[in-house]
Structures are given as C-alpha cells and as structure tokens.
Amino acid sequence: MMGHTHALSGATAWLLLAPGLAALPAATGSAADLTPVVANMLSPAELIAGTLVCAGAAMLPDLDHPHATIAQTFGPATWVLAKAFNWASGGHRHATHSLLFAVVAGLGSHMLAGRYPVGRDIVVILMIGLALRAIGIGIPGRTITSALVNIGLTAGTFLMLHSREVQYLWLGLAIAIGCLAHVVGDCLTERGCPVLWPLKHRWVLPYRIGIKTGRAFEVKILGPVLSVVVIGLFAARLMPASL
Ligand SMILES: [Zn+2]
Numbered sequence: 001m002m003g004h005t006h007a008l009s010g011a012t013a014w015l016l017l018a019p020g021l022a023a024l025p026a027a028t029g030s031a032a033d034l035t036p037v038v039a040n041m042l043s044p045a046e047l048i049a050g051t052l053v054c055a056g057a058a059m060l061p062d063l064d065h066p067h068a069t070i071a072q073t074f075g076p077a078t079w080v081l082a083k084a085f086n087w088a089s090g091g092h093r094h095a096t097h098s099l100l101f102a103v104v105a106g107l108g109s110h111m112l113a114g115r116y117p118v119g120r121d122i123v124v125i126l127m128i129g130l131a132l133r134a135i136g137i138g139i140p141g142r143t144i145t146s147a148l149v150n151i152g153l154t155a156g157t158f159l160m161l162h163s164r165e166v167q168y169l170w171l172g173l174a175i176a177i178g179c180l181a182h183v184v185g186d187c188l189t190e191r192g193c194p195v196l197w198p199l200k201h202r203w204v205l206p207y208r209i210g211i212k213t214g215r216a217f218e219v220k221i222l223g224p225v226l227s228v229v230v231i232g233l234f235a236a237r238l239m240p241a242s243l
Pocket residue numbers: 001061062093097182186
C-alpha cells in the first residue's frame with residue numbers, strides 16, 4: 001500500500017475512534033486511568049495534533065524500508081533511522097508490520113509522553129514529518145530540498161501546536177492505532193503482513209483479491225475516497241454544534 005494511502009487511513013482511524021475513546025471513562029465508570037489520557041483529546045488543537053500523529057504513525061512500520069520516500073523525510077537523520085529499523089526488524093514487512101510492534105510502540109510512546117518531554121517531542125516531530133511527507137510534501141528527485149522543506153513545515157506545525165498548549169497525553173494511543181491501521185492496510189494488499197510476528201505466517205485476503213500497490217484501484221478510488229472521508233470527518237468534528 002502506498003504511503004499516501006497509509007497516512008490517510010491513520011487520519012481516518014483517529015478521527016473515527018477519538019470520540020469513542022474520549023467517552024470511554026464516563027461510559028465504563030471503571031476506566032479512571034484513561035481519564036487524563038483522553039481528557040482534551042477532542043479540543044480542536046489536540047484533535048488536529050492527534051490526527052497528524054496517527055497519520056504519521058500509520059507510516060512508521062514502513063521505516064523498515066531505507067529506499068522508501070519517507071526515509072528521506074528529514075534527510076540523513078531519517079535515512080539512518082530507516083537503516084536501523086530495517087536491520088532490527090529483519091527486513092521490509094517483518095517485525096514492524098505486526099501487532100507486537102504496534103503495542104510496543106504505543107506503550108513506549110505513552111511512557112515518553114508521561115515522563116520524558118524531550119523524547120515525547122522527538123516522537124511527535126518525527127510523526128508530523130512522516131505525515132507531511134506521506135501526503136506528498138516534497139519535490140521528486142530533489143532529496144535535500146525536500147528534506148529542508150519538510151523540516152521547515154514540520155517545525156512550523158509543531159510550534160503552532162505548542163503555542164496551543166497541546167499536551168500529547170494520548171500519544172501512545174495515537175501511535176498504536178496508527179501502526180495498527182498500517183498493518184490492516186497492508187493485510188489488504190496481495191503480499192499481506194506477519195500480523196502475529198515472530199510467527200512467520202502472513203495474513204492475506206483469500207482468493208488473491210488483495211489490492212495491488214499503486215494500481216488504479218488504490219490511486220483512483222481508495223485514495224480519493226479516504227481524502228474525502230478525512231475532510232468530512234474534520235469538518236464534522238471541528239464545526240461548532242450550532243451550525
Ligand atoms: Zn507496510
């Protein structure tokens with residue numbers, strides 16, 4: 001599945017799930033631990049931040065591919081990171097394309113969000129950068145220029161969210177949901193994913209009906225539909241109820 005489609009699926013997942021998650025503590029009465037995590041999730045600035053982070057996290061599993069365009073997001077910094085991911089996960093579409101990776105990435109980010117602000121900010125900046133790169137920010141063939149444009153736009157977005165005092169207490173949730181959206185997306189393709197890694201079995205759709213990456217269905221139907229869904233959900237969530 002293309003990066004663009006993954007990022008849109010992450011944004012869609014967050015916009016669909018955030019209201020349900022925000023209502024969870026009140027609905028169950030027993031999820032007291034979730035209250036601070038979801039408290040401000042639906043304020044306009046936090047919703048935008050959550051959608052960007054989840055879209056970026058939906059790209060994270062493909063950082064196991066050093067030649068993919070997202071590895072160029074921040075130039076050599078993300079290329080080295082992608083090399084490390086590729087080495088540690090055993091190649092493309094291995095460990096990072098699993099339930100276990102989503103859980104570990106989510107828990108790790110949750111810990112950073114609560115205790116280590118610098119680590120949290122690095123994760124948030126990386127996710128914003130991946131999301132912007134995935135939706136097409138960058139100039140084909142101009143690696144360094146693209147990296148500089150991406151760094152500038154990411155910094156601007158991060159500072160804008162910072163000025164709105166976004167707390168990122170939901171960071172772990174957004175990262176886990178984004179990674180899961182990626183795994184689901186790749187399971188719909190013809191190559192599938194090792195969902196239960198370290199078990200090697202790949203989950204694919206039956207009868208070879210899996211999507212062929214980058215072909216007409218993904219480019220002409222799935223991508224545009226997801227774009228409309230994301231814009232529609234944003235409008236629905238951010239529009240004042242009185243309108
Ligand atoms: Zn993938």
